[in-house]
Amino acid sequence: MAVDLSPIDEGLLAEIANLHGMPKGAFNIRKDGELVERHSSAFIEISTKTDVPGIDIRIAPGTKGETVYIPVIVTQSGLKDVVYNTFYIGEDCDVKIVAGCGIHNHSDQASEHDGIHSFYCGKNSRVVYVEKHYGEGEGTGERILNPTTNVYLEEGAYCEMEMVQLRGVTSTVRDTNAELGADAKLVLVEKLLTHDRQTAESNMKVELKGEGSSVQVISRSVAQDDSVQVFNPLVIGEAACRGHVQCDAIIMGNAKVKAIPGIEAASEDAMLVHEAAIGKIAGDQIVKLMTLGLTEEEAEAEILDDFLS
């Protein structure tokens, strides 16, 4: 069933997936719990799940240089949309997946989208995943996004995930789980900005199961106003592996940030490191940019912009 896109919808799509009009190649656009348009390509097949709401995306082995778009938009208040998207990525692929959810809520009722994304990455495949979450609308209704991301990397697979939530999401609980086989590598980058009275919780559990597997977790966040953020990244090393967790937060106003990076080793050859830092914008950064002609406000905005870039 096709649904027409309004200017608000198009604005949301541009914000979360940098989409202007329908993309080329494989895509699936979902609005208010319904399919807007779908397109499979020669090597990427998208089909509706039969047991739960959502889609299966099957990428044929050896597919290279293709991008799949699966954005979701919610403009209806009072809607709770739960969707399961499962990616089966064949061996030796090199693909990019662009997901994301934009909520426009103009009323006083809550809008919620919970996306459960699972990735099965075949041997030696390379996947870049980009997910942007964004909320807008003049209503007082809550905009809630609770994504769950599960990643399974087979031998030699490489996956780079960038998960970004920059504005307008009232509350989020993000769960990310990963299991890595031998020589697999995962780079998890999370960027969060919360403001007003928003809350964000991010839980990550990365299990390094195979010899030579490695993970790099980079979390950068800005907490403004009265917002609250909690980070719980955990890396477990069960073989000769390498793991690095880095949580870096800028705190402003009356915000609260709690970072509890964890590492667990069950192999004497596991090399795991974590670091966490929370602090306000350094005064010398603002002063430097002011000596280059920026106002204090412009300097602050520039520093945050770069920090989250």
Add this chain to the structure above:
Amino acid sequence: MLELKNLVFEVPADDGGTKRIIDDLTLTIPDDRFTVITGPNGGGKSTLAKLIMGIEEPTSGTILFDGEDITGMSITDRAKLGIGYGFQQPARFRGMKVKKLLDIAAGKKLPMLACNEYLSKVGLCSASYLTREVDKSLSGGEVKRIEIATILARDPKLAIYDEPEAGIDLWSFDRLTETFRDIHAARDGRSIVIISHQERIIQLADEIVLLRNGQVVETGTPEELMPKLGFAARGLDDYGCPLSTPTELHLTEIPTTC
């Protein structure tokens, strides 16, 4: 032209009173002039530079820039008037690329070629620096040279450099001295004030200002002042630094359990 009139800067002292860092200082820096401010540590050099940029506010006195009273003006407005400042210990920015910082300094998007030229003038001869982040992944000397490059890109009417040589290796220092010599040669109405202890930078000056205890002790050309500074370095006359009484050590306050 920069005119400092009866400038005083005081900070609260340990005994509850105040301590004068800049003591009734009057100094004029004309256009087209290469001035080096030198003198012993703690003499007020960096404070003076910060007062000119507006990073510190004077207790009393006036600062005029091209005839305009800028004493109460913000850092931003002074920057817009054409005052630039190269920090002794530059700030680092997570996530900011060198290219972006140079663009901000220049106030416009710079062509790659121009960026590379600024970097090579400070001895960073690799285009790969442009995409590096100005964070702790760069060494102290690299950050320092990028700091100087931002002032070159900004090209202010009055550039103040606070100890540009500090933290820079000998080879890069050679390149830097050359750059300052070039700026000097083609200064085109612009003034440069460098705070420095380096003989080779001091030699480039049109005028040397010797600052001690927050006061201008002497001004003059390198020919006039260099011999005296030489003596000072060897501590042979009253330009030398007198030995101060060692501060009392409170051994009980020093933790011995590390």
